[in-house]
Amino acid sequence: MATTDNEVKELIKREYEHGFVTEIEADTFEPGLNEDVIARLSAIKKEPEWMLEWRLKAYRRWLEMEEPDWAHVGYPKVDYNSISYYSAPKRKEDMPQSLDEVDPELLKTYEKLGIPLHEREKLAGVAVDAVFDSVSVATTFKEPLAKAGVIFCSISEAVRDYPELVQKYLGTVVPHGDNFFAGLNSAVFSDGTFVYVPKGVRCPMELSTYFRINAANTGQFERTLIIADEGSYVSYLEGCTAPMRDENQLHAAVVELVALDDAQIKYSTVQNWYPGDENGKGGIYNFVTKRGACIGKNSKISWTQVETGSAVTWKYPSCVLRGENSVGEFYSVALTHNYQQADTGTKMIHLGKNTRSTIISKGISAGKSSNAYRGLVKFGPGAEGARNFTQCDSLLIGDRCGAHTFPYIESKNKSAIVEHEATTSKVSDEQMFLCRQRGIDPEQAVSMIVNGFCKEVFKELPMEFAVEAGKLLEVSLEGSVG
Amino acid sequence: MLSIKNLHASVEGKEILKGINLEIKAGEVHAIMGPNGSGKSTLSQVLAGNDAFEVTEGEVTLNGDNLLDLETEERAREGIFLAFQYPVEIPGVSNLQFLRTAVNAMRKHKGQDEMNAAEFMKLAKEVSKQVDLDPAFLKRGVNEGFSGGEKKRNEIMQALLLQPKLAILDETDSGLDIDALKVVSDGVNALRSEDRAILMVTHYQRLLNHIVPDYVHVLAGGKIIKSGGRELALELEEKGYGWLGIKDDDTSN
Numbered sequence: 206m207a208t209t210d211n212e213v214k215e216l217i218k219r220e221y222e223h224g225f226v227t228e229i230e231a232d233t234f235e236p237g238l239n240e241d242v243i244a245r246l247s248a249i250k251k252e253p254e255w256m257l258e259w260r261l262k263a264y265r266r267w268l269e270m271e272e273p274d275w276a277h278v279g280y281p282k283v284d285y286n287s288i289s290y291y292s293a294p295k296r297k298e299d300m301p302q303s304l305d306e307v308d309p310e311l312l313k314t315y316e317k318l319g320i321p322l323h324e325r326e327k328l329a330g331v332a333v334d335a336v337f338d339s340v341s342v343a344t345t346f347k348e349p350l351a352k353a354g355v356i357f358c359s360i361s362e363a364v365r366d367y368p369e370l371v372q373k374y375l376g377t378v379v380p381h382g383d384n385f386f387a388g389l390n391s392a393v394f395s396d397g398t399f400v401y402v403p404k405g406v407r408c409p410m411e412l413s414t415y416f417r418i419n420a421a422n423t424g425q426f427e428r429t430l431i432i433a434d435e436g437s438y439v440s441y442l443e444g445c446t447a448p449m450r451d452e453n454q455l456h457a458a459v460v461e462l463v464a465l466d467d468a469q470i471k472y473s474t475v476q477n478w479y480p481g482d483e484n485g486k487g488g489i490y491n492f493v494t495k496r497g498a499c500i501g502k503n504s505k506i507s508w509t510q511v512e513t514g515s516a517v518t519w520k521y522p523s524c525v526l527r528g529e530n531s532v533g534e535f536y537s538v539a540l541t542h543n544y545q546q547a548d549t550g551t552k553m554i555h556l557g558k559n560t561r562s563t564i565i566s567k568g569i570s571a572g573k574s575s576n577a578y579r580g581l582v583k584f585g586p587g588a589e590g591a592r593n594f595t596q597c598d599s600l601l602i603g604d605r606c607g608a609h610t611f612p613y614i615e616s617k618n619k620s621a622i623v624e625h626e627a628t629t630s631k632v633s634d635e636q637m638f639l640c641r642q643r644g645i646d647p648e649q650a651v652s653m654i655v656n657g658f659c660k661e662v663f664k665e666l667p668m669e670f671a672v673e674a675g676k677l678l679e680v681s682l683e684g685s686v687g
Numbered sequence: 688m689l690s691i692k693n694l695h696a697s698v699e700g701k702e703i704l705k706g707i708n709l710e711i712k713a714g715e716v717h718a719i720m721g722p723n724g725s726g727k728s729t730l731s732q733v734l735a736g737n738d739a740f741e742v743t744e745g746e747v748t749l750n751g752d753n754l755l756d757l758e759t760e761e762r763a764r765e766g767i768f769l770a771f772q773y774p775v776e777i778p779g780v781s782n783l784q785f786l787r788t789a790v791n792a793m794r795k796h797k798g799q800d801e802m803n804a805a806e807f808m809k810l811a812k813e814v815s816k817q818v819d820l821d822p823a824f825l826k827r828g829v830n831e832g833f834s835g836g837e838k839k840r841n842e843i844m845q846a847l848l849l850q851p852k853l854a855i856l857d858e859t860d861s862g863l864d865i866d867a868l869k870v871v872s873d874g875v876n877a878l879r880s881e882d883r884a885i886l887m888v889t890h891y892q893r894l895l896n897h898i899v900p901d902y903v904h905v906l907a908g909g910k911i912i913k914s915g916g917r918e919l920a921l922e923l924e925e926k927g928y929g930w931l932g933i934k935d936d937d938t939s940n
Contacts, residue, residue: 634739635775639829642735642771643789643845644763644796653788657779657828 233292233423238285240264243392246291250361250395253368263381263391270385273519276548277577277609280490280517283455290393292423334359334398334414346410353409355439356401360428363399370401374432378461378498378525386457386492386519390426394459397427402437402468411667413442424455431461433468435501440471442667453481453516458493466501466528471509473666474522475674478514480681483572485544488516495522496552499531499560507534508551509665511674513681516545521579523552526560526591533562536662538674540655540681541574541606550580550611555588555621564595567659570606571682577609584621592622599629600658602651602682652679688713688884689734689754689853694745696733702743703729705909711853716885718895720920721906722928727888728772730906731857734886735769736762749853764796766852770842770859777829782841785829786811790848811848818844818874835862836871843874854878856887860894872897892924907933 234242243264247257272282334357350357356367363371381391398414416427433439456478462470472495481488491514497506508522524533535551553562562582570576582593599608610627632654640650656663656675663671694707703726711717721727733740734747736759747754749765757765777785791801802810812822818840830838839859846854856875860868875898878885887898895903895917903919904911905928913919913931923930 633775636777638735638737638759639771639775639777640785640789641759642763642769643785643849644760644792645788646760646792649788649792653780653785654777657777660779 234289236287236289238264238288238290238393242290246393246395249291249293250364252361252364255368255372256364259376260392263388264393266381267385267388267392270382270388272385276519276579277575277611278517278519278546278548280453280546283453283490285389288424288455290424290426291395293395334412349409350412354403354406355408356399357412358399360394360397360399360430363430367399367401370432371399371430374461374463375428375430376461378463378496379459379494384494387459387494390428390457390459390494393424394426394428397429397458398431399429400431400439400441402433402439404434405436406434407437408439411440411442413444415444424457426456427458429458429460430463431470431472432463433465433470433504435465436467437465438469438471440473440667442473442475444475444477444673453488453490454479455490455492456515458495460493460495460522462495462497462506464497464499464501464504464506464528464531467503468501469505469507470497471507472497472522474508474510474512475666475677476510476512476514476518477677477681479516480514480545481516481543483543485516488545489514491515491518491520493518493520495520496525497523497533498525498527499533499557500527501531502528502557503530504528505532505534507532507536507665509536509662510538510549511659511662511666511677512537512539512547512549513677515547518545518547518549520549521551523554524562525554525556526562526588527556528560529557530559530561531557532560534665535562535564535566536665537566538569538659538662538678539567539576539578540569540678541571541576542681543572543574545572545574547575548577548579550578552581552583553593554581554583554585555591555593555618556585557587557591559590560588561591562593564593564597565661566595566597567662568597568599568608569602569655569658569678570599570608571602573605575607575609577611579611579613581613581615582623583614584616584618584623586617588618588621590620591618593624595623595625597625597627598658599627600655601629601631602655648682652682655682688750689886690746690748691734692746694730694733694747695743696729696740697743698729698740703740703909704733706745707906707909707911709904709911711884711886713852713884714881715902716879716887716898716900717902717904718887718889718900718920719904719906719911720889720892720923722933723890725906725933726909727890727906728857731769731855731886731888734762734853734855735759735767760792763849764793768846768849768851768854770839770846770854770856772858772861774830774833774838774842776831776833778831780829781826782829783808783811783825786825786845786848789845793849814844814847817847817877819870820844836864836867839863839871840867840874843871843878846878847874851883853884853886856885856889858889859887860889860891868894868897892920895920905931905933907931 243260379387381388402408464470478489478491499506506524526533533553539547539549541547551564566578568576568578578597584591597610614623636654637650655678689711691707691709694704696704719727742755787807811825815822820840903915905913
């Protein structure tokens, strides 16, 4: 396009806006992983004996596992002994009892990120759990939620305060041995969010967790467990950012969702981890296992993700549709730019009768990036009358990027119906010319065209997040026109 | 207002425009007629700044400023508007959002405040009525699933919203039935004003019955070979392009 090289360079220079580092005193473990490290971690968290045993079992299993290499991504091998497995801001007290006791530096950090914890509490009606490196630093709106019977706290608190619930469900959806990264997470997970919505309760507000990696050379291994009891409903949002650093950092999370009879869980993610610079240096390795189990009849789990960050993404939010008439949904926008690599998609495992699933995936590649959709739709012998609809669309910007689609379909039931649609398109010169002829800047035109391409997914996001996601795409696409 | 001197342009190394000279003053309506392949559309695209075409010689000025130095979007902001012959679809982007973005880009350029969604909605609804488009079209994707006639009316609506200095209409009459032609022509006539010029590119005379031009030029082989008043178009209709010694390979008429 006719935009001059200088303009493009200027735009590229604009930096990742969440890339600052918070200067805060932290307790950080020496790098390295062994059973003693896990025992120390468990002790700091004052965990009961069973939790430590659970972690050690996972660790021993992990030692025997191989790192997966089937994804369409390439990165230097991670040295798991060079990572620190725990970093937490120093505090005088054991845990802050209210927001007023949270270190002001931390509150400032969240304000800079657009998550003013105090104000959110008053204004937006969204309850926030803020996780900073390895620990949850604040959870808002606890009281009104408690009145409704909803438990919303850090997973560390849940292990201590609600051991029955945690023991009953932890690891039931994503077991230790599920995959290499899930195994590692099970051994060393530091914090994360726990939600329990009791029978018949519609959670009175959106719940959200904001994850922030701050410390250098530290992995973040959060663990989230959400249980929606019979007939309940909850909508949960998660956002993520990290400082700009030259070294790659590992983020290996596990999220487990459990929906009982007639329950619904809506899980939305806006992932904006540091993607590395324009030469592919630095950035987060985002190796995440997210899975929901619709164990009850008529239950529903819906994943919506907007993935714009991370150097390498390996992520397949999935649904196991066990209950009769249960429904799984996956709506995804994955954008890669510069040297980013994403291998993302979903698995819909249909086990129960008349289970239904919908997959809408929008992949956008710019720069020299690589973007792959990988999806499995599987029908077990008992999945009478089950149906899936999949739509995978790829949009290319420029001619040095790649888009790939790897759909897998396995059916053991003849009555199951699968539909699969896939398209690949480019932001065309004609579209750009139309926009520019109407006086619109090339950058704004690309962002508008891409936003239009993602509309079907954005409309699934809660209002507030949809706006944020649109803006995020705009920022992430800067420098893509050239 | 617009001055074109010895304009040569090529696409993929093939020369299409071979020395165009044309002067257009504010308030005037010019029609460029010619057979297919004569370079009519190329001229409109080149004036609007489509990068697919390369200007190899000549100059174009708008109110004395060199137009060829400007990027497409800068030309648009200076008041050049092109109504496309085949408007492209932009799926998922609502017409309303697209139009507001365009109008605000212009306003920003002029140092005016941007219009908010409510203000713009009101304006857009009024203008859409002017070209007989249901305001429901504003919510649909840009040209997405529009019929040929709807696309053309949408283009004219954009001209009415953006109020250009020079509106270039590229085959705006093609594919229109007689009722749609009337609506589109009414829209174009509403654009006519003392400080605006209109350049119409068309194969057929019939559009000129509705939008009466001040000047008619015949383009053939990349050059203007004859210029005249309104009567030239009528003569062409009667005698065909062959009258001027031009081969017209279009048999659809």
